[in-house]
Amino acid sequence: MGVLRDTILWLLVSGTVLFLARIVLFKTGLIYLVKRWRRKIADCFQVYQFYKIPAFNDNMQENQLYRRVYAFLNPLSSIENSDFTNLFAGKKPNEIILRLDQNQVITDEFLGARVCWINVEDDDDGSRSFVLKIRKADKRRILAPYLHHIHTVSEELEQRRHTELKLFVNVGSIDNETRKTKKNGRWRSIPFTHPCTFDSIAMETDLKEKVKSDLESFLNGKQFYNRLGRVWKRSYLLYGPSGTGKSSFVAAMANFLNYDVYDIDLSKVRDDSDLKMLLLQTTSRSLIVIEDLDRFLSTKSTALSVSGILNFTDGILSSCAADERIMVFTMTSKEQIDPAVLRPGRVDVHIHFPLCDFTAFKALANSYLDLREHKLFPEVEGIFQNGSSLSPAEIGELMIANRNSPSRALKSVIKALQTDGDRRGTLAIGRRVFHERFPSEDFDGDMSGPLCGGGSSPAVKDFKKLYGLLRLKSNRKSQSFDYARELRNGS
Ligand SMILES: Nc1ncnc2c1ncn2[C@@H]1O[C@H](COP(=O)(O)OP(=O)(O)OP(=O)(O)O)[C@@H](O)[C@H]1O
Numbered sequence: 001m002g003v004l005r006d007t008i009l010w011l012l013v014s015g016t017v018l019f020l021a022r023i024v025l026f027k028t029g030l031i032y033l034v035k036r037w038r039r040k041i042a043d044c045f046q047v048y049q050f051y052k053i054p055a056f057n058d059n060m061q062e063n064q065l066y067r068r069v070y071a072f073l074n075p076l077s078s079i080e081n082s083d084f085t086n087l088f089a090g091k092k093p094n095e096i097i098l099r100l101d102q103n104q105v106i107t108d109e110f111l112g113a114r115v116c117w118i119n120v121e122d123d124d125d126g127s128r129s130f131v132l133k134i135r136k137a138d139k140r141r142i143l144a145p146y147l148h149h150i151h152t153v154s155e156e157l158e159q160r161r162h163t164e165l166k167l168f169v170n171v172g173s174i175d176n177e178t179r180k181t182k183k184n185g186r187w188r189s190i191p192f193t194h195p196c197t198f199d200s201i202a203m204e205t206d207l208k209e210k211v212k213s214d215l216e217s218f219l220n221g222k223q224f225y226n227r228l229g230r231v232w233k234r235s236y237l238l239y240g241p242s243g244t245g246k247s248s249f250v251a252a253m254a255n256f257l258n259y260d261v262y263d264i265d266l267s268k269v270r271d272d273s274d275l276k277m278l279l280l281q282t283t284s285r286s287l288i289v290i291e292d293l294d295r296f297l298s299t300k301s302t303a304l305s306v307s308g309i310l311n312f313t314d315g316i317l318s319s320c321a322a323d324e325r326i327m328v329f330t331m332t333s334k335e336q337i338d339p340a341v342l343r344p345g346r347v348d349v350h351i352h353f354p355l356c357d358f359t360a361f362k363a364l365a366n367s368y369l370d371l372r373e374h375k376l377f378p379e380v381e382g383i384f385q386n387g388s389s390l391s392p393a394e395i396g397e398l399m400i401a402n403r404n405s406p407s408r409a410l411k412s413v414i415k416a417l418q419t420d421g422d423r424r425g426t427l428a429i430g431r432r433v434f435h436e437r438f439p440s441e442d443f444d445g446d447m448s449g450p451l452c453g454g455g456s457s458p459a460v461k462d463f464k465k466l467y468g469l470l471r472l473k474s475n476r477k478s479q480s481f482d483y484a485r486e487l488r489n490g491s
Pocket residue numbers: 200201202203240241242243244245246247248249353392393394396
């Protein structure tokens with residue numbers, strides 16, 4: 001009897017102790033310490049294999065496997081259990097996105113085996129890598145299928161993501177805090193959400209179509225370029241006064257192609273080799289953009305040489321990087337630029353962005369004010385004919401500011417044209433006269449190249465197409481665009 005009572009008492013006491021211990025463990029969070037110790041002890045009896053996946057390879061190009069692992073790990077639910085996680089607002093309302101912080105561990109289960117990933121970031125040089133920790137006993141059984149699984153999942157995620165474009169900007173090569181050279185990738189990305197499309201740009205419709213078909217035929221021309229032993233690249237020069245839509249056109253190109261944009265800030269490029277490095281770190285299916293190239297070429301204060309830029313545009317470097325390359329340069333005027341810099345083959349397509357004429361004004365009135373006709377239009381037309389003009393940006397701003405009253409908007413445009421726009425249009429019209437030198441047949445002839453399907457001899461067509469000999473019908477509407485003007489001058 002006494003033994004039974006002691007046993008019951010003992011059971012009651014130990015049950016209460018266990019219950020209290022459990023409460024203490026869970027309430028204080030000590031349970032996590034216990035789990036960690038348990039894992040450490042278990043680890044002492046295991047042999048692990050480690051695999052490092054650096055963000056960049058020996059040539060400082062992006063390691064695609066790193067990119068895949070990054071895409072694969074971030075959506076894993078176990079990221080919540082890591083000790084330190086970054087939280088970001090998502091696209092949808094109330095959506096929170098979790099991102100693994102540096103040197104944090106995340107676990108994953110695959111075919112019954114447990115693996116760990118460590119997000120390693122070197123404090124000295126900032127280099128990033130993922131380290132996969134896997135039990136040696138599991139390695140043979142799961143490693144290959146696990147990597148295959150990562151590949152498949154990340155591919156799916158990538159395809160889903162592909163509607164979300166990115167804008168990459170280059171950061172300085174020296175870390176501001178540590179004053180050390182960054183060995184890490186120099187591109188930082190943000191979502192590219194510029195809404196501009198070719199439809200929203202006031203420009204002749206047939207010209208937009210020509211640009212679109214030029215882009216498309218370039219993309220389909222891989223074999224053609226290979227056959228000629230040429231790097232599969234195409235360069236566009238967009239030039240014209242400020243506020244005429246050059247940057248918007250770049251955005252429209254990216255949205256049309258569904259390409260990411262790499263916007264190179266030359267002031268942050270240390271020297272020629274730094275520029276090479278930046279190019280090598282770009283990925284395919286992207287637009288590489290250098291804005292205001294004329295400003296850079298006219299200031300000698302930078303360590304970057306003109307030949308560095310030329311190597312960049314010539315495509316020798318591009319051949320080392322990924323597949324197709326589309327480069328876009330913008331400038332206000334190419335009058336002061338050495339023609340060698342813009343020669344065909346270096347810059348294939350030249351597109352001029354002029355100040356507004358009456359046609360462009362009507363396109364803006366249509367899209368900004370929903371106006372197709374108005375009693376003030378003849379007056380506006382008369383002012384344009386007298387040589388006044390403004391940039392589409394200036395006219396667009398006036399229309400946006402007065403969008404609730406179209407009459408007021410038109411009156412303010414008329415006033416601005418009469419005051420600020422006086423004689424500016426004369427300059428624009430002057431440029432158009434220059435373009436008129438090229439007969440209308442030129443355009444049709446050039447667009448009948450092999451990439452467009454047409455009739456002249458294949459060799460000549462190949463050559464012309466390759467050098468971007470796109471000619472325009474020389475009606476007044478489309479004269480403002482000058483494709484490969486340098487070559488035409490010589491032809
Ligand atoms: N042709 C156009 N059609 C419609 N909107 C235009 C056009 N040109 C300019 N805009 C509007 O004007 C603003 C400025 O245009 P944008 O930045 O593309 O000009 P830009 O030529 O790049 O100027 P800058 O040389 O100063 O960089 C944008 O908001 C754009 O929507």
